[in-house]
Amino acid sequence: MAMTVQDIRSFSRFYTNVIGALDYGRHLYVPYTLTESRVLYELAHAPRTDAADLRAQLHLDAGYLSRILNRFEEDGLVERGPSETDPRRRSVTLTGRGREAAALLDERARETVGAMLATVPAEDRPRLAEAMRTVREILGGGRAPRPEDVVLRDPVPGDLGWIVQRNAALYAAEYGWNADYEGLVARIVADYGEDHDPRLERTWIAELDGRPVGCVMCVRDDAPGAARLRLLLVEPDARGLGIGDRLVGAVVGFAREAGYREVVLWTNDVLAAARRVYQRHGFVLVAEKPHRSFGRDLVGQDWRLDLLATPE
Structure with a gap:
């Protein structure tokens, strides 16, 4: 001793x-x-x-x-x-x-x-x-991770590539999606990496014990005054710590401060856990449509959060 x-x-x-x-x-x-x-x-x-x-x-x-x-x-x-x-x-x-x-x-x-x-x-x-x-x-006493152990930060070199790789691997493992989804994510990330306005667009990485365990993006939508939430992801071994809630909350807070009138997103009905997070933050389902994508029959959903109607 x-x-x-x-x-x-x-x-x-x-x-x-x-x-x-x-x-x-x-x-x-x-x-x-x-x-x-x-x-x-x-x-x-x-x-x-x-x-x-x-x-x-x-x-x-x-x-x-x-x-x-x-x-x-x-x-x-x-x-x-x-x-x-x-x-x-x-x-x-x-x-x-x-x-x-x-x-x-x-x-x-x-x-x-x-x-x-x-x-x-x-x-x-x-x-x-x-x-x-x-x-x-x-x-640290070998304790289990706590919500306060997770930090949200801006991406550093290598993180955008991690977003593509983990989205592709996780959705293939959990939902059987093919490489078409990886291609979609790669295009979204490449567009952001090559040309984004930091005043109106931002990416967050959730970090736990020095490694990334989650991510989300806020980018400008084609509709005037609208921000789009994209690529929300939480690693399986980091779920249950409220990371998804914090990531969505970060997007909503940023969009509100940047002056957007609404936040929109597109998801699929199989992503039940993510949908519950969106609902907790006040998002409302406005449309859904069956489609064949990523090698699977899916039901796409459009969700919307009116920032002018919801309290801060």
Whole structure:
């Protein structure tokens, strides 16, 4: 035990120095402190959160967090209002400006860590990542994943390809769809990757323990004033954590803030779990039609959410 304690303390000092070296001369968090950056990060990875939950997640003093949120509100980074689930609580949501600030900090962090990893031989990088996962698993008590362990983030290089690959593999395994569906997904993703307006279109990746476990897209529809929800997916081993709800909620919140009047989507009747998520968020079935696609006889469905008629 004594040697283990000493090893952990030694590692802690070493890793603290590594983190300090990452930021040395780089001004990684400017104009925010490290704690303020952590708050922005948590808010960026949850469409809506309560101040009380945020305080518990980050182990912050209530007064300290309140001062941070006051500053963010003055700078136009966050909006606060009554919680949707508990009127005694206050919800905190990033504004468009807040998401831009969080994205800048995230980009700086990725570039800095990438520069550090560039000094590590390629053959040692998987071993390094596995060692870090081992530390998290052991010190985490081997517990099952919790909803709060999942973060929603913007895609990084490789994620768009993952969306195509996992959609094709999962729908083939679960519904017997053929390569026609993979082709459809590939075209949707390619169009987004080559030309999208970040003010009006966005993709989210759900991440758990460092790996992607879900995704969704919000893109402009051909109909004026309409956003289209596309390619909602949650990995089988990550279901039951509310990821689908969070992804759809992220699309709805983004579409509302971007000024869309409605969100539309097309799905098929066999996707029962996804339909229940859409219904919980207020989507209404407006049309359905039998069709032969992806090697199967299906019933296609059009769903619509009127953002002007539904409360925020």
